[in-house]
Amino acid sequence: MPTSWYDTSFRKLFFDFHSAGAAVGLAARFDAERWAERVQEANAQAVSVFTKCGFGYSFYQKGTVRYQHPHLPAGLDMLEAQITALHKRGLRALGYYHTFNSEPIARDHPNWIERDADGKPRGLSICLLSPLLVEWMLPHVEEIVTNYAVDALFFDGTYAHSPCHCAACQTRFAEASGGLAVPKDKQDPAWPRFVAWKLAALQEVRQSVCDTIHRHRPEVVVAVNWAYTPRMPEVVPAGLGALVADIHPDDQVFEGSYLSSYWALLERPFDVMNAAFLQWWGDWGCKPALAMQQEVAPVLAHGGLTWVGYQMTHEFDVAPAVMGELGKTLAFVREREPLLVGAESVPHVAVLHSTEANHPQEEVAFFVNEGSARGAHRLLTESMIPHHLVHEQTLRERLPEFGAVFLPDQRYLQPELVPALAEWVEAGGVLVATALTGTLDDDHRDTGRFALEGLLGIRYEGVYDQSHAYFEVTDTRLTPGTLDMPHLAEAKFAFARPVAEDVECLARLRKAYLRSDGQSLLRWSPVGEDSGYPAITLRPVGKGWAAYFAGDPFRAYQAKNQWNLKHVVANLLRLTLPDPPVEVEAPAWLEVVVRRQSAASAPDGGERLLVHLVNQHGDRPVDGNYRCTEQIVPVQGVVVRLRSEARPSRVTLEPAGAVPEWEHERGVTTVHVPAVDIHTVVAVAA
CATH class of the missing domain: 3.40.50.880 (Class I glutamine amidotransferase (GATase) domain)
Incomplete structure (x- = not known):
């Protein structure tokens, strides 16, 4: 059963608002009330609000720790206005916090910037193992959660991804390793020890962030982009409330399926963030809703949530056509929500x-x-x-x-x-x-x-x-x-x-x-x-x-x-394993995911087995470009066999509720599914 509002936050939108200090005309079209209306019209239950962007700036008034964007209109508190407008409509505000880069930190605290093996600054990249964490970042996070009613905080970049040779990293690694220097390359004998040390050190950073937030507001859901994924397979700590990753753009159908198959048993709500872009972040094109529906289908099948991403203009606007495609995608999700509530993986x-x-x-x-x-x-x-x-x-x-x-x-x-x-x-x-x-x-x-x-x-x-x-x-x-x-x-x-x-x-x-x-x-x-x-x-x-x-x-x-x-x-x-619980025959393969829905959540008050069939087929680019499905190739003539001694009381094809041809004989229920377009669920009631 759900343990927090996040468990049933199936439909979320995310909009980047990274704004360099040189971005003029900032928020020229900002209208919090109208924006909240547009989010609601797009069928979303929650949406991102920026607390610190990728250039290190915030867009609010309260507090003194933050670096306010230099072109934020005088007196405008974008964070407060968005949260108020969203909450008025029963929508959740998901705070976004970037930890990779910062223009003002690089200017004011160059000793907090990552350094390469030659000691040169690595652009605007901030080091989370420097004094920045204690002296600035944790106070900044505290300022946000005590002044603004964000429902969640989503941190981007808060994991070990590269070696840093700043003074703090050199000192801390030497203390932990008995005097060793940070390796200059992977050939250094100290490299394995350094990797293990930095992975552990970033675990402590994430724990410090969670502790800071929950000391003031234990109800805030904390998530870290790409942490605890298959590329970083660590045990999820107690303070982390959700799992999130903005998956790579080459094939977001496969990526969503792959990631979900790992997260499905980790006992956390999880979001696989696909994007509406034709390429990835910062591209102003838009996929058709059909492509995004196919991308979210395997995530839903595994019990995941959806959080579809796009880009906000510097004026704070998104094209109506894009919002329309996002709305169709989330309508696809909403139609399937009765299959998701109270269901667990088998x-x-x-x-x-x-x-x-x-x-x-x-x-x-x-x-x-x-x-x-x-x-x-x-x-x-x-x-x-x-x-x-x-x-x-x-x-x-x-x-x-x-x-x-x-x-x-x-x-x-x-x-x-x-x-x-x-x-x-x-x-x-x-x-x-x-x-x-x-x-x-x-x-x-x-x-x-x-x-x-x-x-x-x-x-x-x-x-x-x-x-x-x-x-x-x-x-x-x-x-x-x-x-x-x-x-x-x-x-x-x-x-x-x-x-x-x-x-x-x-x-x-x-x-x-x-x-x-x-x-x-x-x-x-x-x-x-x-x-x-x-x-x-x-x-x-x-x-x-x-x-x-x-x-x-x-x-x-x-x-x-x-x-x-x-x-x-x-x-x-x-x-x-000659007698598996579920077998599927089809002229082309389908992803098969089996879940069980509790009697309390099923529509007829009886437990039911849900066999999700996901069609990953469709037209694909032939030039090495990223996948963007415009046409689905339906898989027809599918046969599903389930082993159960008792004859089911009811078999339907969801979400349409159609009753298929089926029979039960010798402990096997055979269901004939005429066709699977994107996502069909065989629901078998006990």
């Missing part, structure tokens, strides 16, 4: 995306390499297999609810997770580990063994030294849908020898051909000799199964579209 397949992923890579970085996570989401989505990306805490807490768990090259496994997985497999779970999973210790050093050796029944004997190798599938149960040939995979491969008698070899690991000089034939090489090791193994353990891929098929699929591996993985899952 776990089926988990993909571990470790909170330690920053550290055990070949190249330690502030943002993790998401190749395996993205590849897993693509592969499973296109196989119409419901799934969630999860970190260790979620996996440990909800492990019994999952039928299968993938560990895609998760090189560090928390010690307590290993026995938990073994016990879960014994009880009937399906575990699939890949590549070098479980080969690092707590200090991220190679142990020379698999932590899951006893469960998988294989022994780690080294790493193949080439960038690619081949899966040669020998078990015909894994070959349906694939070509009869070895499958190239660009990924790290491990040599793993079976040591348990009950281990089956389902595929051989073939090396890549090398010339006499030890190089690939061309950029890649054709298939070479057998390595002497399996590429895929399978072992029965108790009531469950433990499988192993010597190379990570998810990374290989993401890197080179190795579609054969998609079918191999799906076939393995069908072999080991």
